[in-house]
Amino acid sequence: MALEQPRHYEVHSKLLQAATAEFSERGLAGARIDRIAAAAGVNKERIYQYFGKKDELFDAVLATELVRVVAEVPLEGKGPAALGD
Numbered sequence: 001m002a003l004e005q006p007r008h009y010e011v012h013s014k015l016l017q018a019a020t021a022e023f024s025e026r027g028l029a030g031a032r033i034d035r036i037a038a039a040a041g042v043n044k045e046r047i048y049q050y051f052g053k054k055d056e057l058f059d060a061v062l063a064t065e066l067v068r069v070v071a072e073v074p075l076e077g078k079g080p081a082a083l084g085d
Contacts, residue, residue: 012050014040019061028058 018039022031033054037044051057075082 011040011042011046015042015047015050015057016061016064019057020065023058023061028054031058033057 018036022036033044033047
């Protein structure tokens with residue numbers, strides 16, 4: 001059964017937002033999948049369907065945040081000089 005694309009992206013986004021908040025507040029060890037699911041308005045099985053284990057969800061949160069931060073940091077120049085001192 002194929003997921004509807006708009007709904008898929010909406011759920012994925014809600015899960016990442018909820019997971020970001022949970023991991024930020026409680027860390028990897030203290031974060032709970034049931035709290036993330038409740039905050040996103042989905043069941044736990046949906047998280048496992050999208051991301052697999054909690055560690056993989058954490059990896060997805062980190063990757064998403066790294067992309068966001070890198071996109072917001074202006075770089076000038078090329079190579080190591082672009083990073084400054």
